[in-house]
Amino acid sequence: MIAGGHTQDRGRWLIRDxxxxxxxxxxxxxxGTTIAAxxxxxxxxxxxxxxxxxxxxxxxxxxxxxxxLVDLHTHLREPGREDAETVASGTAAAALGGYTAxxxxxxxxxxxxxxxxxxxVWRLGRQAGHCDVRPVGAVTAGLGGSQLAELGAMxxxxxxxxxxxxxxxxxxxxxxxxxxxxYVKAFDGVIAQHAQEPxxxxxxxxNEGEVSARLGLTGWPAVAEEAIVARDCLLAAHVGSAVHxxxxxxxxxxxxxxxxxxxxxxVTAEVTPHHLLLTDDLAAGYDPVFKVNPxxxxxxxxxxxxxxxxxxxxxxVATDHAPHPAEAKETEWSQAAFGMTGLETALRVVHEAMVxxxxxxxxxxxxxxxxxxxxxxxxxxxxxxxGDLRHGCPVAPGSSATLVLYDPEPITPVDPAGHASRSRNxxxxxMKLPGQVVATFLRGRPTVLGGRLAx
Amino acid sequence: xxxxxxxxxxxxxxxxxxxxxxxEELARLAQRPIPKxxxxxxxxxxxxxxxxxxxxxxxxxxxxxxLSADVINFSAKGSSVAKGESLKDTALTLQAMGxxxxxxxxxxxxxxxRLAGWVRGSxxxxxxxxxxxxxxxxxxxxxxxxxLGRLAGLRVTIVGDILHSRVARSNxxxxxxxxARVTLVAPPxxxxxxxxxxxxxxxxxxxxxxxxxxxxxMLRVQRERMSDAYFxxxxxxxxxxxxxxxxxxxxxDHAIVMHPGPMNRGVEIAAEVADSPRSTIxxxxxNGVSVRMAVLYLLLGGSREPGDAPPAAxxxxxxxxxxxxxxxxxxxxxx
Numbered sequence: 001m002i003a004g005g006h007t008q009d010r011g012r013w014l015i016r017d018x019x020x021x022x023x024x025x026x027x028x029x030x031x032g033t034t035i036a037a038x039x040x041x042x043x044x045x046x047x048x049x050x051x052x053x054x055x056x057x058x059x060x061x062x063x064x065x066x067x068x069l070v071d072l073h074t075h076l077r078e079p080g081r082e083d084a085e086t087v088a089s090g091t092a093a094a095a096l097g098g099y100t101a102x103x104x105x106x107x108x109x110x111x112x113x114x115x116x117x118x119x120x121v122w123r124l125g126r127q128a129g130h131c132d133v134r135p136v137g138a139v140t141a142g143l144g145g146s147q148l149a150e151l152g153a154m155x156x157x158x159x160x161x162x163x164x165x166x167x168x169x170x171x172x173x174x175x176x177x178x179x180x181x182x183y184v185k186a187f188d189g190v191i192a193q194h195a196q197e198p199x200x201x202x203x204x205x206x207n208e209g210e211v212s213a214r215l216g217l218t219g220w221p222a223v224a225e226e227a228i229v230a231r232d233c234l235l236a237a238h239v240g241s242a243v244h245x246x247x248x249x250x251x252x253x254x255x256x257x258x259x260x261x262x263x264x265x266x267v268t269a270e271v272t273p274h275h276l277l278l279t280d281d282l283a284a285g286y287d288p289v290f291k292v293n294p295x296x297x298x299x300x301x302x303x304x305x306x307x308x309x310x311x312x313x314x315x316x317v318a319t320d321h322a323p324h325p326a327e328a329k330e331t332e333w334s335q336a337a338f339g340m341t342g343l344e345t346a347l348r349v350v351h352e353a354m355v356x357x358x359x360x361x362x363x364x365x366x367x368x369x370x371x372x373x374x375x376x377x378x379x380x381x382x383x384x385x386x387g388d389l390r391h392g393c394p395v396a397p398g399s400s401a402t403l404v405l406y407d408p409e410p411i412t413p414v415d416p417a418g419h420a421s422r423s424r425n426x427x428x429x430x431m432k433l434p435g436q437v438v439a440t441f442l443r444g445r446p447t448v449l450g451g452r453l454a455x
Numbered sequence: 456x457x458x459x460x461x462x463x464x465x466x467x468x469x470x471x472x473x474x475x476x477x478x479e480e481l482a483r484l485a486q487r488p489i490p491k492x493x494x495x496x497x498x499x500x501x502x503x504x505x506x507x508x509x510x511x512x513x514x515x516x517x518x519x520x521x522l523s524a525d526v527i528n529f530s531a532k533g534s535s536v537a538k539g540e541s542l543k544d545t546a547l548t549l550q551a552m553g554x555x556x557x558x559x560x561x562x563x564x565x566x567x568x569r570l571a572g573w574v575r576g577s578x579x580x581x582x583x584x585x586x587x588x589x590x591x592x593x594x595x596x597x598x599x600x601x602x603l604g605r606l607a608g609l610r611v612t613i614v615g616d617i618l619h620s621r622v623a624r625s626n627x628x629x630x631x632x633x634x635a636r637v638t639l640v641a642p643p644x645x646x647x648x649x650x651x652x653x654x655x656x657x658x659x660x661x662x663x664x665x666x667x668x669x670x671x672x673m674l675r676v677q678r679e680r681m682s683d684a685y686f687x688x689x690x691x692x693x694x695x696x697x698x699x700x701x702x703x704x705x706x707x708d709h710a711i712v713m714h715p716g717p718m719n720r721g722v723e724i725a726a727e728v729a730d731s732p733r734s735t736i737x738x739x740x741x742n743g744v745s746v747r748m749a750v751l752y753l754l755l756g757g758s759r760e761p762g763d764a765p766p767a768a769x770x771x772x773x774x775x776x777x778x779x780x781x782x783x784x785x786x787x788x789x790x
Contacts, residue, residue, distance in 0.1 A: 213647030216564040216586030216624060221648070286565025330543050332563035334584070 011054055013444070017041050018060035018405060020395040022362025028065065030401040033388050033443040037397050058449075060405050063438055066366045068100025068131075068402040069347065070373040070391045072163070072192070072270055073246060073318035075339070076102070076133070078124060079117070080109025085323040085422050087121060090343070091130035093321070093421040095447040097343040098404035098437040100131050101391045102321075103377055106138040107168040113138035113149035115157035122159035130447050131440075132389065134377055137161040139171050139180050139191060146173070148180060155187040162378035165192035167246055168293075170228060172198050177232060181241035188378060190242040190268075193232050195253070196294065200224035205334055207280040207295045215283060217333065220295045222250035229253050233260035233267050242266035244376055247320050249275050249294040251304030258313045268376050270318035271305050273349035274340055274427055278302075282427070288329045288336030289427050292322070309368060310359040316373040319346045323423030341426045344419050347406060348433040355408075356434065388443055401444040407436045420453065456753055459578040461567045463589040464628035471632055475597050477749035478742070485521075485745065494756040495524035498555040503545070503570075504581070505531040505561045510716060510740065511581050511591075515558045518747035522756065527554070542566060546573035556755055559583070577754045585619045591715055592625035594746040596633055598735050599670055601742070602711050607634035612664050614640040614696055615674030615723055616685075618647055622715045623674060627655050638664050642696065644685040661696055665705040672713040673698050673724045689722055699725040703733065711735050 013030040020026055025041040071094065077085035087104070094102045104121050106112035112121060118135035125133025137154035141147045143166045154161040164184060171177045171193060180191050201224045206212045208219025229245055233256060236243040245257060248269050260267040274292060279299050282290040290296060308314040322339025329336050342349075350369065354360040360368065374380035374392030381393045393399035411434050416424040440448040447454050456470050466474075484490055500519040502512050512528065519526045529549070542561075549557055556577040559567050564584030571578040582588040600606050611630055617623045617639050630637050637655035639646065650657055658664050665671065676692060686692045698712065703725075706712075712724075712733045720726050729736060 208648055210649040210652045213649040213653070214624070216584055216621060218585075219648070286568040327541065331541055332561070332566045332569055334563045334565075 011056060011444075013401075013441070013446075014055055014057045015060045015065070015405070016057060018063050018065040020065045021366050022064050025062075028395065030441065030444050033401055035395065035397055035399045035401050038395060058405075058439065060438070062409070063405040063407050064362055065395050066098070066362065066404050066406060067370040067392050067395060067399075068404050068440060068442065069098045069369045070377060070379070071099050071102040071319050071321070071343065071346070072244070072316060072373045072377055073167070073272075073320045074102040074104055074343065075107070075320070075322045076104045076121070077323060078108065079120065083325050083422070087124035087133060088128040088130070089420060089422045090321070090323070091125060091128045091133060092453055093341070093343040093419060095130040095440050095442075095453065096420050096437060096451075097345070098347050098406060098440055099343060100402045100404070100440060100442045100447075101134060101374070101377070101379060102131055102343070103134045103136050103163055105167045106136050106165060107143055111138045111143050112136065112154075113141050113143070115150065115153040115159075118154050118159040118161050119157050130453070131442060132379075132391070134163070134379065135159045135161055136167070136192065137164045139164045139166045140176065143169050145169060145171060145176070148176070148183065151180070151183055151189065152187065155184075155189060162187070162189050163192050163244070163376070164189055165194065165246065167192065167194045170194050170196040170198060172228070174231060174235070178235050178239060181236055181243060182239045185239075185241050190244050190376065190378070192244040192246050193228065194246050195225045195228035195232065197224040197227050200227070205291070205295070206283045207297045209280065209298060211280045211283055215286070217283065220293075222252055222297070222301075225250055225294055226252040226256060230256050233257070233265060236267060237263065237265040240266075242268070245269040247272050247275065247294055247318070248305065248308070248314055249297050249301065251301045254304045254308035254313055258308070261313060268315045268372075269313070270316050270373070271309055271314045272320045273317060273342055273346045273353070275305055276302065276309070276317070276353040277349050278427060283333070286333045288331065288333050289340070289425055289429070291329075291333060291336050291338055292320075292340050292427075293338035306353060306357070306359055309354065310364075315376060316368050317346060317350055318373065319343050321421075322425075323421050324425050325423060329425050339425065341419070341421050341423055344421065345414055345426060345428050345433065347404075347437060348414075348435045349428065351408065351435045352433050401441055403441050404437060405439040407438050408434060410434070410436050412436070458754070459567070459571050460589055460750055460754060461571065461578060461580045462587050462628065463592045463625040463632075466589070466629065466632060468632050471593070471596070471629060474593055474746065474749045474753060475600060477752060478593075478597050478745040481748045481752070482742070482745040491521050491523060493523045494752055495519065495522040498524045498755055499527060499553055500524045500556045500558065500751065500755075501527045501529055501549050501552075501554040502581075503529045503549070503557050503559045505559075505566075506582070508560050508582065511560060514740070514743040515579075515581060515747050517744050518751055521744070521748055522751055524555075524751065524755075527552075542569060543573055546570050550574045550576075556751065579750060579754065582621050584621065586621050587625045588621040589625045589629070590743070590747055590750055591622050592629040593750070594739055594743040595622075595626055595672065595713060595715070596629055597742050597746050598713065598739050599635075599711070601738075602735060603669060603709065606630070609635040609669050610638070610667055611635050611670040611672065612638045612640055612668040613672045613674065614661060614698070616645045616676050616680060617641045617650070617674070618645045619677070619680075620674050626672065627653055631655070638668070640664060640696065642686050642692070645680070661698075662702060662705060665702060666707065668706065669710055670713060671698060671706065671710065672715075673718075674715070675717065675719055676723050693722050697723050697725065698728050700727045703728050703731065706733070713739060715739065
C-alpha cells in the first residue's frame with residue numbers, strides 16, 4: 001500500500017484516492033504538520049506534490065478519511081496499575097483504533113488530583129508519541145467525594161487540564177457538585193459526571209430488570225443514573241456552567257438530556273460503543289467480560305441511545321476503555337472488576353451499530369467521534385492558543401494533518417490476542433465486525449500504517 | 456439430561472420427572488437394611504462449600520455415600536481459599552484430582568457456571584448466592600408429590616423474601632415446568648421489580664390466598680433486611696407475612712406447610728405451625744437425600760453421553776434389586 005519513500009517521520013505525504021468523510025475520492029497532500037491541499041482525484045493532485053523534498057505516497061483507494069478520533073473517556077491506568085495498561089500501551093491501542101487524542105481518566109493510583117500527577121501522565125503521553133494525551137483531573141481530592149481537588153493548579157499546569165471527573169465514582173454530594181461546576185467557570189472547565197446515585201446502587205451488578213431478577217444479581221436501576229443526570233443538568237443551569245454526562249446508558253437519560261438541551265443549557269453527553277451494541281442478557285452466562293459500569297441495559301435502551309446519538313442529543317462516542325488483568329475477570333461475577341477495553345474496536349462498533357443501520361453517515365461519524373469530543377475537551381477546531389494541537393478539524397487545506405484512514409470493507413472477527421492494549425477484556429472477542437483502521441496521522445506523522453504501529 | 460445441574464430452569468419436564476421417579480425408587484431402597492448401591496463406586500464427588508450449610512452438605516454427602524462414591528469435603532474455612540486462592544485455581548486443583556462431580560455452595564450468584572467452565576466433571580449447584588438452589592426445589596416438588604399425589608395444577612404459595620431467595624427462584628422455574636400454579640406473597644420491597652415477567656402470580660395479601668392454596672412454602676427472612684429498610688420491623692413483617700395458627704386455620708384440610716430451613720420460629724412461622732401435622736419440614740430433610748441421590752445417579756451413573764435419555768426409573772429399580780441381591784457390596788463402609 002505504501003509506495004515511494006519509506007520516510008515515516010514528518011515530511012510530505014500524498015494520500016491518493018481517499019474519501020474524505022466518505023465522500024468522493026480526493027488526493028490529500030500533507031506538508032509537515034498540516035494539510036496542504038485536498039484535490040478531487042484525477043484533477044492533478046499529484047502535480048501538487050512535484051518539487052519540494054522527499055515525498056511518501058499512500059495509495060488509499062477507497063479508504064475513508066476522517067479527522068483523527070478523540071476519546072473523552074480513557075483509562076490508561078498509569079500510574080499505579082501498569083499490569084493492566086500503561087500510557088504507552090494504551091495510547092498504542094488508541095492509535096490503532098484511529099484515535100489521535102485521548103482523555104486519560106483520573107482514577108489512577110495515586111489519583112490524578114494534583115498538578116504533579118497530571119503533568120506526569122501528560123509527559124508520559126508525549127514520550128510515547130502514539131497520540132495526544134489529555135489528562136482529566138479529579139474533581140475531589142483522592143476521588144474521595146468530600147473536598148475539591150486543586151482544579152485551578154491542574155488547569156494552569158503544563159497539562160492544561162480542562163475536563164475534570166471523579167469517574168468510577170459519582171460526585172454524589174449536591175453542594176460539592178454545585179461548587180465544582182461554579183469553580184471551573186474561571187478557566188472554561190467542564191465537569192464530567194459519572195452519574196450513579198450511590199445509595200440506589202449499593203452492591204449493584206447488572207441492570208435492574210428481568211435479567212437481574214432471573215440471575216439473582218443485585219440490580220443497578222436506571223433511575224440511579226437518571227436522578228443524578230437530572231440534578232446535574234439543573235445545577236449546571238443554575239450556576240451557568242458546563243456539565244458533561246459520562247457513558248449515558250438509559251433511555252430515560254437521553255430524554256432528560258434532550259430536555260436540558262432544549263433549554264439551551266450547557267449539557268453534553270457521551271455514549272460508549274458497548275452500550276450501542278450489547279444488552280444485559282449477555283450476563284446470563286455470568287462471564288464478567290460483560291460486567292461494566294454502568295451496566296449493559298435492555299434493547300429498548302440501546303435503541304434510544306442510538307437514536308439520541310443520531311439526532312445529536314448525545315454529542316459523542318467515548319470508549320470508557322477500562323483495561324483489567326485476566327485475574328480480575330476470571331472470577332465470580334460479583335467479585336470481578338467492572339469495565340471493558342474499547343479503543344481498538346470503537347470505530348468498528350460504531351460502523352456496525354450506527355452506519356450499517358443507516359443512522360449516521362461518515363460525516364456524522366466524524367462529528368460524533370472527533371469534532372464534538374474535541375470541542376468538549378476544549379481542543380477543538382475553535383480552541384484558541386493551541387495551534388496545530390487542535391483536533392477535530394476539517395479534512396481541508398490549512399488544517400492540522402491529524403486524520404485516520406479507514407477501510408470499511410473487511411468483516412473480521414475481533415481477536416483480542418492481536419490487541420496492543422495490555423489487557424484482553426473485550427466483550428467483542430470473536431464477534432464479526434466491519435472495518436479496519438489502516439493509517440493514523442498525528443500532525444503529519446504516521447502513528448499507524450498498514451494497520452500496524454508506525455514506530 | 457444435561458451434564459450439570461445448575462438451574463432448575465434447565466430441566467425439561469422429562470428430566471424433572473425422571474429425577475422425581477428415580478428419587479422415589481431410591482427412597483424405597485432406603486427402607487432396606489443396608490441402603491446402599493454400588494453405582495458410583497470409584498467415582499469421586501467433591502463437596503465444595505464456600506458457605507456454611509451443614510444440612511445441605513451432609514445431605515449431599517449421605518447421598519453420594521449411599522451410592523458408594525468417594526466423597527471429599529472441601530470447606531472454604533481452613534482451606535487454601537482462606538489464603539485467597541481464586542475459584543479458578545481451586546477448580547483446576549479439583550480437576551487435577553479427578554473429581555467426577557463437584558457439588559458447589561457459593562455466596563456469589565452464578566459461581567457454578569464459572570466452575571463448569573473450568574472443570575470437566577459435572578457441576579451440581581447446591582445454592583449460589585441469590586440465584587438458585589435446584590436440588591432444594593426438586594426435594595420440595597418430591598415432597599409435594601408424595602403428600603398430595605400430584606404436581607400438575609397444584610396451587611403453591613411461596614411467602615417471604617423472594618428478592619434474595621435462591622429457593623424461590625428454583626421453585627418458580629421447576630414448578631412451572633411441572634405444571635403447578637405458583638403465587639408469590641411478599642412485601643413489594645422483597646420482590647424483584649421485574650417479577651411481572653415470571654411465570655407466576657403475585658399477591659401482597661397473605662390471608663386472601665391461603666384458602667386457595669394446596670401448599671404454603673415459608674421462606675426464612677433475614678433480620679438484616681430490616682436495617683436495609685426492606686420492612687419496618689420484624690414484628691410488622693411477622694404480622695403481615697408470618698404464618699401463625701390463625702392464618703393456618705384458613706387453609707383447606709389437605710393443605711401442607713413447607714419450609715426449607717433453617718426456620719426463624721416466631722418470625723415467618725409460628726411454633727404451632729412448624730410442629731403441626733401439616734408441616735413437612737422434617738420430611739423435606741429426609742427427601743433431600745433421596746433426591747440428591749437421584750441427581751448424582753442420573754448425572755454420573757447413567758449414560759455419560761450428553762443428549763441420551765435418562766435411564767427409566769423402572770430400570771433403576773431393577774438395578775437396585777440386583778445390587779441388594781448381590782449382597783451388600785458396600786457393607787464394609789459406614790454410612
